Amino acid sequence: MLKDRHLIAPTDFTLEEIDEVLCLADKIIADPQSFSNACRGKVLASLFYEPSTRTKFSFDSAMMRLGGSTLGFSDPNTSSVAKGETVADSARTVAQYSDLIVVRHPKEGTAKLMSQNVNCPVINAGDGGHHHPTQTLTDLLTIRHYKHRLSDLTVGVCGDLKFGRTIHSLVTCLSRYKNLNFRFISPVELSMPSYVTSELKARGVEFEQTSNLEAAMPKLDILYMSRVQRERFISEEEYMRLKDFFVLTAEKMKLAKNDMIVMHPLPRVNEIATEVDNDPRAVYFEQVRLGMYARMALIMKLLGVE
Amino acid sequence: MINVSKLREGIVIDHIRAGQGYKMFQQLGLDKLDCVVVLMRNVDSKRLGKKDLIKIETNLDLDFNVLGLIDPNVTISYVKDGMQVGKKKLSPPDKVVGILKCKNPLCISNQEHLDNVTFRLIDPEGLSYACEYCDKQTQL
Numbered sequence: 001m002l003k004d005r006h007l008i009a010p011t012d013f014t015l016e017e018i019d020e021v022l023c024l025a026d027k028i029i030a031d032p033q034s035f036s037n038a039c040r041g042k043v044l045a046s047l048f049y050e051p052s053t054r055t056k057f058s059f060d061s062a063m064m065r066l067g068g069s070t071l072g073f074s075d076p077n078t079s080s081v082a083k084g085e086t087v088a089d090s091a092r093t094v095a096q097y098s099d100l101i102v103v104r105h106p107k108e109g110t111a112k113l114m115s116q117n118v119n120c121p122v123i124n125a126g127d128g129g130h131h132h133p134t135q136t137l138t139d140l141l142t143i144r145h146y147k148h149r150l151s152d153l154t155v156g157v158c159g160d161l162k163f164g165r166t167i168h169s170l171v172t173c174l175s176r177y178k179n180l181n182f183r184f185i186s187p188v189e190l191s192m193p194s195y196v197t198s199e200l201k202a203r204g205v206e207f208e209q210t211s212n213l214e215a216a217m218p219k220l221d222i223l224y225m226s227r228v229q230r231e232r233f234i235s236e237e238e239y240m241r242l243k244d245f246f247v248l249t250a251e252k253m254k255l256a257k258n259d260m261i262v263m264h265p266l267p268r269v270n271e272i273a274t275e276v277d278n279d280p281r282a283v284y285f286e287q288v289r290l291g292m293y294a295r296m297a298l299i300m301k302l303l304g305v306e
Numbered sequence: 307m308i309n310v311s312k313l314r315e316g317i318v319i320d321h322i323r324a325g326q327g328y329k330m331f332q333q334l335g336l337d338k339l340d341c342v343v344v345l346m347r348n349v350d351s352k353r354l355g356k357k358d359l360i361k362i363e364t365n366l367d368l369d370f371n372v373l374g375l376i377d378p379n380v381t382i383s384y385v386k387d388g389m390q391v392g393k394k395k396l397s398p399p400d401k402v403v404g405i406l407k408c409k410n411p412l413c414i415s416n417q418e419h420l421d422n423v424t425f426r427l428i429d430p431e432g433l434s435y436a437c438e439y440c441d442k443q444t445q446l
Contacts, residue, residue, distance in 0.1 A: 086418055108440035113414050
């Protein structure tokens with residue numbers, strides 16, 4: 001039962017509960033029109049304390065397509081925060097106007113703090129470098145949509161594995177399924193943090209770490225690319241050195257299986273050459289659309305309006 | 307030299323690192339007990355040089371696990387009819403509330419100056435606890 005629950009971390013839901021959300025998303029994808037009034041009369045508050053285009057638009061669009069309404073801000077300077085209000089007080093106040101709160105905040109743990117102070121569901125839309133669980137739901141829905149399964153997969157994860165929160169969340173969540181094999185492809189400086197790898201080891205999940213994308217390509221069912229994030233670096237020089245380490249090109253795509261899919265949480269900088277966009281295996285823009293359906297399903301489940 | 311009479315019935319917390327006794331007194335909420343409680347500070351000790359010591363005249367069983375966070379090497383003895391009848395070994399509590407502070411500057415608990423943050427035990431050997439908000443580990 002997901003009604004009135006919060007989604008703060010990607011592992012908050014059991015695999016069965018995730019499946020429940022993904023199954024509903026499938027139904028919405030099959031017939032979106034029949035859900036266009038599902039949330040009529042409901043209000044979603046989206047509190048974005050730091051810039052976001054796609055996640056905010058995705059939630060807003062999801063709620064509108066369900067017939068509900070949205071309110072909120074995307075610039076904290078226009079909210080009571082500018083007057084020194086605490087996060088807990090902001091949450092308590094906003095909860096009086098809304099049925100569901102979506103929050104993005106640069107500080108880690110903000111969504112959890114909000115969830116402790118309100119009696120409506122809270123969805124974490126990103127808390128600093130910590131969690132971004134709806135991106136994980138998006139990724140799972142995309143994988144299931146194209147591969148028709150979430151088990152028995154070889155998943156390559158490439159790019160900034162050190163700071164990429166979406167990647168940590170995805171790997172942690174995917175590793176709960178059976179027979180997952182990971183290839184972590186990154187420069188040594190941006191390799192997967194030990195808290196992720198030690199958890200995989202403890203659970204007996206197979207993984208390899210490499211800095212050779214070409215060698216890893218032929219075995220992959222999924223290649224998940226990620227951006228080297230400028231904002232996570234203190235040194236501009238270090239960022240410039242590492243940002244072009246891996247670029248996926250049409251030439252490299254020749255090494256991949258015919259049914260491999262390329263995913264990316266976006267925005268992309270230059271880690272995927274635009275020539276790859278026309279390859280039918282490049283699904284990253286479709287992933288954005290599926291993310292909206294995943295959020296529609298999540299909103300419905302947490303509001304109990306199915 | 308101050309002499310405190312021998313305890314007839316109660317609990318003795320001994321071998322407390324000098325200076326830590328008052329912290330333990332506060333954490334155990336001993337000021338809220340109606341019974342006789344003695345806190346001795348800077349007592350001469352063969353093992354420690356100086357030590358603190360607490361004597362509590364009670365037959366209640368108190369939850370001492372929290373003391374493991376302050377000084378896991380203390381000795382806790384139960385006394386009945388003037389005789390030691392049992393000893394307790396400390397183990398770190400599974401969760402602690404309001405004692406630790408998250409060291410992650412990006413954690414919301416620091417921005418909002420939250421008291422009563424819950425930390426869960428991650429590594430009993432290394433006495434490592436994770437913050438409920440950001441999951442970052444804090445070692446004692």
